[in-house]
Amino acid sequence: MLAAGGAAALTASLLPAKAFAAAGAGDAALNAEFERIFQDAVTRSPELATSLGLDKGPLVAAKGMLSPRTVAKRQADVAQTKAALARLAKFPAANLSPAAQLNLEVVRYSLGTQIASADRFGIDSPIRPYRIFQQGGAYFSTPDFLNTAHTIAVTADAEAYLSRLEQFATVLDQESVLQAEEAKRGLLAPAWSLDLTLGQMRKLREQPAESASIVQSLVKRAAAKGIAGDWQTRAAKIVSDKIYPALDRQIALIERLKPTTKPGDGIWRVPNGEAIYAMALAQATTTTMTPDEVHALGLAQVAEITAQLDTILRAQGYTNGTVGERLAKLNVAPDQVYANTAEGRAALIAGLNAGVKAMYAKLPQAFTTVPTQPLEIRSVPVEIQDGASNGYYNRASLDGSRPAIYFVNLKDVGDWPKYTLPSLTFHEGVPGHHLQISLAQESQAIPTLRKIGFFSAYSEGWALYAEQLADELNAYASPLERAGYLQSFLFRAVRLVVDTGIHAKRWSREKATDYMVATTGFARPRTQREIERYCTQAGQACSYKVGHMAWTRARAKAQAALGDRFDLKQFHDILKEGAMPLTILERRVDQRIAALRG
Numbered sequence: 001m002l003a004a005g006g007a008a009a010l011t012a013s014l015l016p017a018k019a020f021a022a023a024g025a026g027d028a029a030l031n032a033e034f035e036r037i038f039q040d041a042v043t044r045s046p047e048l049a050t051s052l053g054l055d056k057g058p059l060v061a062a063k064g065m066l067s068p069r070t071v072a073k074r075q076a077d078v079a080q081t082k083a084a085l086a087r088l089a090k091f092p093a094a095n096l097s098p099a100a101q102l103n104l105e106v107v108r109y110s111l112g113t114q115i116a117s118a119d120r121f122g123i124d125s126p127i128r129p130y131r132i133f134q135q136g137g138a139y140f141s142t143p144d145f146l147n148t149a150h151t152i153a154v155t156a157d158a159e160a161y162l163s164r165l166e167q168f169a170t171v172l173d174q175e176s177v178l179q180a181e182e183a184k185r186g187l188l189a190p191a192w193s194l195d196l197t198l199g200q201m202r203k204l205r206e207q208p209a210e211s212a213s214i215v216q217s218l219v220k221r222a223a224a225k226g227i228a229g230d231w232q233t234r235a236a237k238i239v240s241d242k243i244y245p246a247l248d249r250q251i252a253l254i255e256r257l258k259p260t261t262k263p264g265d266g267i268w269r270v271p272n273g274e275a276i277y278a279m280a281l282a283q284a285t286t287t288t289m290t291p292d293e294v295h296a297l298g299l300a301q302v303a304e305i306t307a308q309l310d311t312i313l314r315a316q317g318y319t320n321g322t323v324g325e326r327l328a329k330l331n332v333a334p335d336q337v338y339a340n341t342a343e344g345r346a347a348l349i350a351g352l353n354a355g356v357k358a359m360y361a362k363l364p365q366a367f368t369t370v371p372t373q374p375l376e377i378r379s380v381p382v383e384i385q386d387g388a389s390n391g392y393y394n395r396a397s398l399d400g401s402r403p404a405i406y407f408v409n410l411k412d413v414g415d416w417p418k419y420t421l422p423s424l425t426f427h428e429g430v431p432g433h434h435l436q437i438s439l440a441q442e443s444q445a446i447p448t449l450r451k452i453g454f455f456s457a458y459s460e461g462w463a464l465y466a467e468q469l470a471d472e473l474n475a476y477a478s479p480l481e482r483a484g485y486l487q488s489f490l491f492r493a494v495r496l497v498v499d500t501g502i503h504a505k506r507w508s509r510e511k512a513t514d515y516m517v518a519t520t521g522f523a524r525p526r527t528q529r530e531i532e533r534y535c536t537q538a539g540q541a542c543s544y545k546v547g548h549m550a551w552t553r554a555r556a557k558a559q560a561a562l563g564d565r566f567d568l569k570q571f572h573d574i575l576k577e578g579a580m581p582l583t584i585l586e587r588r589v590d591q592r593i594a595a596l597r598g
Contacts, residue, residue, distance in 0.1 A: 026095030030104060031447055033091070037084045037107070038449040044077060051149045052452065053397025063150070064163035069138065069174040074124065078115045085111050099577075102588065103450055106580045110453055113283055121272055123187065126280035126538065129270060131179040132254065133189035133536045134196035134387030138171045139204060139247065143214045144381060148394060151402050152221040158231055161218050165235060168214075169242035176250045180257070186271045188261045192509065193536055194254050196387050201254070204383050205247050209240040213383055265512075266503040267538040277503045280539030285546045286457045286581035291504035294542050298496025301545060302519060305490040312483045327487060327521025330480070336417040345379060345410045348421070352377045352408065355425040362473045363431060368569045369576070371438030374403040375429055385411040389533060390526060391424055393433040398441060398451070404434050415526040420484040422476055423467045427488070432466035433459065436575055443576040450578040456540055458579045461547015464492060468552070491520050492548070495541040499534050509535055550582040554589040561593045 042049045046065035049055040055063035067073065088108055093101050117126045128136055146165075152158055182188070189197070209215065215235040222231050267273045267280070281291060289297075306323045313319075318326040330336060338344040356375060363370045373396040380388045388409050396404035406428040408416070416424075426432055436459060441451045467485050476482045494516050501507035501515070513531045517524050534541045559566045574588065 024095055024097035024100055026091055027097050027100045030088075030091050030096060030100050033084075033087055034103065034107065034447040034449045037111075038447070038452075040080060040084070041449075044080065047145060047149070048452075050145075050151075051395070051397065053151075053399035053401045060156075063157065064160035066138075066142070066164055066167040066171050069171050069178060071178070074118060078118050081111050081115050098591075099445070102577070102580075102584070103447060106453065106578070106584060107449060109581055109584070110455075116283075117276070117279060120279070121276055122185075123182075123276075126276045127284060127540050128537055129187055129267060129276055130189040130193075130536055131175060131182050131187065132197060132250070133193045134200065135389070135533060135536065137197070138168065138175050139197075139201050139250065140384055140387070142168050142171065143204070143217075144384060146214060147217040147381065148378075148405055149402065151397075152218065152227070153225055155227050155229065158218060158222050158227055158229060162231075162234060162238065165214065165238045166242060169238070169246040172243070172246035172250050176246075176253050180253060183257050183260065186262060186269075188257055189536055190265055190269070190509075191258055191261050193532065194258045194261065196532070198251060198254055198258075200384060200387055201247060201251050203386075205244060205251065207383075209236040209244070212236070212239050213381065214243075215239055264506070265509040265535045266506055268503060268506060273503075277538050280503075281500075281542060282539075284456050284539035284541075284543040286455055286583060287546060289546065291500040294496050294546070295500040295504070297549075298493050298500070298545070301493035302490065302497065305486055305493055306519070309483060309486050309490065312479050312486065316479055316483070322518070324518045324521045327483075328517075328523075329521075330419065330483075331417045331521060331523060332414070333417075336419055336480075338413045338416070338418070340413050344413050348410065348413055348416060349377055349379065349408070351418070352406075352421060352425050352429075355422055356429045359426065359430050359470065359473075359475055362475060363435070365473060366431065366469060366568055367435070367572050369439060369442075369573075371430070371435050371442065373400065373434070373438045373441070375434050376403045376405045377429075378405055378407055379410040380407050382411075385409050387529070387532070390415065390529065391428055393428045393437075395437050395441065395452075398448075404438065406434065409529075412523075412525060415523055417484075419478075419480040420487060422470070422481050423485040423488040426467045426470040426475065426485075427463045430466075431469055432463035435466070436462045436579075439575045440578045443578065445576050446578040453579045455579045455581055456543035457547035457550065457582050458585060459547070460544040461549070461551050461582070462575075464489065464544055464548035465551040468548075487520060489545075489548075491516075491522065492544040494519050495534070496545055498531065499539065499541040502531075502535055503538050547582060550585060554586060558589060558593055562596055565596060 042052065042054055042059065045067055046055065046062040047067060049059050049062040085108060088104060091104060096104065117123050123129050130136060146161065150161055150164065152161060207213065210232060215232060218235050219232045222229065262269045267277045270276065277291070281294065282288065309323050313323065313326045318330060320326070338348045356377070360370065390409045392407050394405045394407070396402060408424070428434070440446070443451065467488055470476065471482060471485055476485055498507065498512040498516055502512050509531055512534070513524065513528050516522065516527045516531060520527070555571060558571055574592065577588065580588065
């Protein structure tokens, strides 16, 4: 049940926000430094400039560029980040307002995290230690980026697209050089991952250049805007003369390297694997929890959520077998499955859009502000669906030129029984990722640098909390839809078990898949894609449930401390302060409570 704070609580809750934001003597200089760091980041990354809608005006050249994939580029990025940290160290907290102190602490944490693995292990990220794998590498990300982030409205945009196609070939060759060198250090994805990677590369490569998706994306969008030009011929020539030869070279490289990769599935298989996983887990959860603590938490959560599901399923007539077995039967019930056809996929997307629209009508019950940025729902491009995640969210541009996009993998609609889809929409759309990220981007209270900040435990934890909030808003239309929401929670609890199992306890991919299938009832193909993601992206899967528990713990603490003065809408206004590590979120909630209590 939602707590109703009333007018008195609303008035009181505004007071600490004003006091928190009162300017300090050093705030203006610090904000100028934040803007400098932000502009440096955008200048260094054409992809970031495009994704934020800033590739115009002084940065218009960025629209025709891709970032180099070289050791020199990484070294330059690390050097600039260290220089930024050195400048930030010169701002004494005593001269800053509480809000500025928070901004400084979060930015320093974020920048330090960005360079930690490069400094210690010579890798870009402890969570993604492999250069090329089934969800990583330019072959995987660049076509999707060009299709979803690179906007085409005028002739110059189409020309910039062609320029990026030219550079795509260069980037592929650069990544091949890096992968060859990193393989010598033992940083090479497992053999099954390389098999998936090769399959996706060949699927991209086998398309006739004229009809290739990266060509047709330009052709169709230019035509829609009435932009004259022989874009198909020009783009196809770049693809056939430059991109495909570079892709052929990368395919040959991966085929040559695959027999040399080490056995095993977890990050323990690479040099310094245990230390890399410790860093990955710390960065993903923004906590100091050990693998054993996370594993034990997962087992406890699995038991608790399974018991809740047992009650609902029994009431709906599903009484035989384990909870996982009963969920598996429900997953294939005729009334729960869309047709595995183009029409079935269209109906599924339409249902998701209807769910988003219905939830927007409920948001004012729990939020003072509703996001204005548009949200589109699309299926994952077919070229990458074999290795892609089951669902994910891309933020909107800051200037509003490109909407946010929530992608759902429709390789097999059987992966998405109808009763499970509402919780997916509440997670990826509203009140989940889209609301949280949009409110931060639209916030007037934080610098631009923090508007684009990301902490997986904060954001994924919020998205799970959003699924729970949807239940409080009576958004699940039936007990089975509530079962879908609890199954989503069970899925995230299982992640704690399997991620630590794979990377700390040396579980095989098969053992982890068997455990998840038996416990959640999800279809094996979908489950195996998930497990394969965890194997190659260590720790990230743990951020969801750890983050969710931090959000629910923070809200419970605020409700207990404030009693009748607690107002849910104002509690949710903390989203306008931007993403932050969980340890800082907990302290910030305590400060807001203290200010309200006077």
